[in-house]
Amino acid sequence: MPDLEGTIFGEMTYPGRSALRAVRVSGPLSRKITKKLFFSKSDPWKNPRTAVSGLLRNLEGKPVDSILALAFPSPNSYTGEDCAEFQCHGSEGVIRGLRSSLFALGAREALPGEFSYRAVLAGKMAAEEAESLGDLVRAETELEACAVGISGSGSSRSRILALKEAILQLRAKWEARIDFPEEVPQPGIKTWKKELLPVLKSVRDALSLSRRSRPVREGFRVAIFGAPNSGKSSLFNCLLGRERAIVTPHPGTTRDMIEEKLDIDGIPMVFMDMAGARRKKPGIEKEGILRALESAKRADAVLFLFDGSRGWDAADDEALRMLDRKPLLFIASKKDLYGKKGHGAALKALEISNRTGEGMDGLIKRLSEWGKRNLPKKGIFLMNGRQEECLLGIEAALAEAEKAVTSGENELLAAEKAREAQREIDELLLSASGEELYDLIFSGFCIGK
C-alpha cells in the first residue's frame, strides 16, 4: 500500500511498444534526481512544463542517452507534487539503467494506480475520474469486450473465477492435510506437485492469453509509413478528422512521432504518424527516421503510402527497403490529382485522397476486416494493468510453490505460497474469501474425531 511521503517513478509508455519511452517521477526527490541524472545547458526546473533536451547520465556520470526532460513543479503537476518526466529512446537497456538509478537515489517503483491515487489525494482529480482508481472499483472487464463487439468463449471474469476455484481447491486439499493430519490421508510430496502443476499451467495460459488479448484493450498499433511527402500526416489527420499533425509541402516536416487512438468499426487502433523514410538524412531528421523505423518494425500493421499522382519511384523503393517488413496495405494517395488513370493498380494499392476523403471508407473497411481477423481466436481475456499485475503475482507465488515441492523438503512453504496466490486472486477480483476455504475443506473431507 502506498506510503504517501515517498518519491515514486513509473513508466508512462508500454514496455517494448514504442520507440519513445517516458518515465515519470513524482515526489520530493524529483529535483534532486533531475540534477543528478540529467545534463543540459538549461535547467528544466527553471523552464517548467517545457521539453528540454539534454543527456541522461548514469550514477557514475557517464552519458547513456540523449533525451528530453520536463519538470512540473508542485502544485502544478499531475499529482500535485514535484514531478519530472524523462523521454528516452526505446532501448530496454536505457530504461533498465534509469530505473536502477532512480531506485538508488531513493525513489521506488509506483504501485499500479498510484500516480492517480496521489492525484486524487491532492485534489487534482475526483476519485471517480481517476482511471486507475476507477479500474479498482469496476472489475467488470468483459464490458470492454462487449464494447468492441466480440463474444469470446467465456468472459474474462468467469475465467478468473474458475482460476480462483482451482486455487481454493488446491489450498483446501493442502490445508486439510496440514491442519488435520490425523484425519486426512497424507500422500507424498509428489502428489502435492501433481496437484499444483495443472493450476500453475492454467495461470500461465491465462497470462499468455491476456498478452495476446492486449490489442483489444490497448488497440492495434498501425504505422503510417512511406517516403517524405507521400501524404502520411495528411492521412493521419484525415483519419482523426482534425488537424493534429502539421502538414506542409516541404519534405521532412514531420520529425517526431505522434500517435492517436481511434475506434475503427469498434476495434481500437493506435495510428502513428512519423518521419518519412529516406537514407540521405539531413542532421536533425536522422533521429526521427530511426524512431520511425523502430516503431514501424514493432507495429501490428504498416500502411505504406506513396504519392499516387507521381507514381511509384526510387524514393518509394528506398523507403520500402528500409522498412524491411511486409506492409499490410499499399496506399496511393492524392487520388484527387490523378483521377481514374491511377498508378495504384499495378501494386494492388488502395487509392485514396486525403483532400476529398475519397477511398477512405474502403480503407476503414480493410482495416476493420484485418482487425477482426487478428483478434485472439480462442476467446479474449481482458485485464487492466492492476489485474495483470495480480496474475503475475499468482504466477510467481505458484512457481515458488513448485520449487518448494520439487526440492522435496517442505510442504508448508508450498502451502504458504498457495495462500499468497489466493490473496492475489482475491485482490484481482476485489473480494475477500475467508470462510470459503473451510467450506471446501469440510465438505470435501470428513474431518473430526
Added chain:
Amino acid sequence: MRTGNKGTKYDAVVIGGGHAGAEAAYILSGMGFDTALVTHDGDAISRMSCNPSIGGVGKGHLVREIDALGGLMAKAADRTGIQFRILNGSKGAAVQGLRCQSDREEYSREVRRILAGRPLLEILQGEAVELEVSAGRVRGVRLEDGRILRTGMALITSGTFLRAKMFVGLEETYGGRIGEPSSNLLADNLEKQGVVFGRLKTGTPARLARRSINWDAAETQLGDEVPEPFSLFSRPFPALPQVACHITHTTKETAEIVRSFLGESPLYKGLIRGIGPRYCPSLEDKVVKFPHHERHQVFLEPQGLDSDEIYPNGISTSLPRKAQDAFIRSIPALEEAKVLTYGYAVEYDFIQPTSLDMDLCFKGVEGLHFAGQIIGTTGYEEAAGLGLYAAFNIGAKLGKKDPFRLGRHESYLGVMVSDLVANGVLEPYRLFTSRAEYRLLLDRHSAYRRLSGCAEERGLIPEGESGFRGSREKAFDRHLADLKTKKLGGKGSSLYTLLKRSDADIPNIMSEISLEDPFMRAYLVSEIKDEGYRERQREEAEKLAGSLGTRIPAKLDIKSLPGLSREIVERLISKKPATLLEASRIPGVTPSALTILRVEIERLRRK
C-alpha cells in the same frame, strides 16, 4: 478480600471453573489482584468434558503460547500427560503440533493444586445468579445462596452451561454435563443487561469399559520416543508413566445401523437448533454426509492411567441408547464393549463475540467480560487462551495500564481474538494454523521469544524460571553465531549455509556444535531453514500493520463515499471498525474499498 456489611469485596470475580476460568483466575491472582473463582463444584475445576487430550496442530501452538504468557495449562498438561506426540512431524517446523493424552482426573487435580498456590485467589463453591449493575457498570455478583461479591470486574466463563440442554435420542434433559445442572438464572439476568444469546451444539461419544475391549483387534499407536513437553520449563518430564493408544474403525455395518436409527436422532428430527462444529461431526453426520466412506477412524483414548474408562474418539452421537449399543458392537475390538455412559449432544447459549470489544468486555456494560466456550469457541486450549487474554486486559484496567493486544503476526492467540471479535462465529470456533496469515512466524519454538516479555512485565513468570527463559534465548543466539562461523571439518561453507540447503545432512552438521538439548536443536534448524520465507512474511506483516493501523475517524461519513457498494456501506456502518485493519477483516470489504477509505481519511487529515 475485604468483608463488609455490603458483601465481600474482590478486584475481580471469575464465574465458571472450566479451562478459561481457571486460567483467568490464575493470571489475575498472579498479577496481585484479589480474585474470586465461583464454581458449581470445586472438584470439577478444569474437568475435561470431551476427550482426555490437550494440544494438536494449532491448539498445541496455543498451549505453548499460554506457557510463554505465564499461564498454567502447559505445565498442568506436562505433569499429567500419559502420551506425547508431535503431529505433522514431516511437514514444515512451523505447523508441527504438540499433542498429549492426559490423565483426566490427574489434570483436574493438578490445576486445583496450582490454583491452591495462589494466596490471593479464593475458590467459592456456588452458583452465580445475578450481576449487580448500576449506571452501566458492574458493581457485584450475587450467588444463589444470597452471598454478594462486590467487584467492578466480572468475567463469565460458564462454558456450555447457560440454558444447556442434553439430548440422548429423543430424550431431553437440562444440564451442561452429565450430573451437572445448567445455569438458567444467570442467563436470564444477562439478557436483562442487554446480552443477546444464540445457540450452539456440541456432542460426545459413549464412554466404554476398558476391560470389555478386545485390544488385540485394535492397532497400537505409541507416543514419541523423545517426548517434547508443552512447557520447556517443566521438570521433571514426563512426570507420569507413558502408555500406548489404540485405533480401530467403523464398518459398513456401523453406517447401516446409524442410518436405520436416523428417525430417532434429535439432530435429524430437528429438535436441536444449535449449530455444531463441522470439524467435530457426530457419527450420524459423518454417515449422512460422507456415504461413500466405508470406514471412519475411532481412537480409543484412555481416560487415565488407572481409569477403567475409555473415550472412543470419533463416534460422538446423540442417537438413543439402543442404537449406541448396536453400532458400537459393529466396530472391530468393540464387539463386547460395555458402555459406561452414553453419548449425548448438548445445546447451549453463547454470546456473539462481535458484541465484545477487544478486551473481551461486553459493549453494553462496563466491567462485564466473557471468555471461553460461551463466546462461541470449542476446545480446552482456545478457552484457556481466551481466559488468559481477558485476564490480562482486566488486569490492565485494574492497574490503569495500556490494554493488552496481540497482532496476528505475533501469536495464534492474537489471530483467534481478532477473528472472533471482528467476524463473530457461525459455528463453534476452533483454531487452525491456516487461519493465521503469517504462520511461519508462529512456530512453537519461538513462542517464548515472541511473548515471554508480556508475562515478565506482569510478574507472571515464576521465580527462577525467569532467568532461565532469558538464558535460553541467549543460548540460542550463541549457537546461531557458532553455526555461522564454524565449518564442517573446518573447511568450506559455514554450517549455517550448509543447513539452508534442501539436501542438508542435519544430524551430521549439528553434531559439529556441542548442543545436547534436542529442542534447542530443533529451534535452530527451524529458524535457519525457512529464514528467507520467514523474513518475507515479517516484512509483509509489518508493512500491512503500518498501512492498516490507520484509525478511521468518527467524523468520516461512510455513506457519502463514492464507489462503495451498498452492501459494504451497510457492513461498515454496522460493525464500526476503528482502524483500516479492522475494516479489512470484515468479510466483503475489498482492497478497493479500503483504498477509498484510505483516500478519504487522508483527505480529512489534510483539511
